Amino acid sequence: MDGAEISRFERFSKVELTNDNDFPVFVRVVYILWDQxxxxxxxxxxxxxxxxxxxxxxxxxxxxxxxxxxxKAAVERNSGGPAVSIKAYYSQ
Structure with missing residues (x-):
């Protein structure tokens, strides 16, 4: 994969997920803007x-x-902001 690791505060176009388990997992990912x-x-x-x-x-x-x-619009709008996160969670 081309690209470089960046912080969540920068604009990004891909998210890489890594599974260290010995079995496959199903996840969903969300981009969160937090209040201050x-x-x-x-x-x-x-x-x-x-x-x-x-x-x-x-x-x-x-x-x-x-x-x-x-x-993509949310990342463009909020990148550089003080309170954002990316969360993956197990799902079905």
Missing amino acids: PDEGETQQAVEVTPVGGLTEVPASGTAVLDVTGEA
Whole structure:
């Protein structure tokens, strides 16, 4: 795969998922924009945007998701912002 590892605060067009398990896993990925609460307040998600769909990551392998559509627009809009994250979670 061409490209370089970057921080979540930069614009990106792909997300690489790595599975260290001895069995395949199914995951979904979201790009999250967080608010910036006052001291003592809890941080809340302001915007959650799916990146791709249900993705199988093979045992001891990787999968690459293209960031397109709404996810691409969210990255372009929020990159460089102070509070974003990318989360993968197990799904069916």
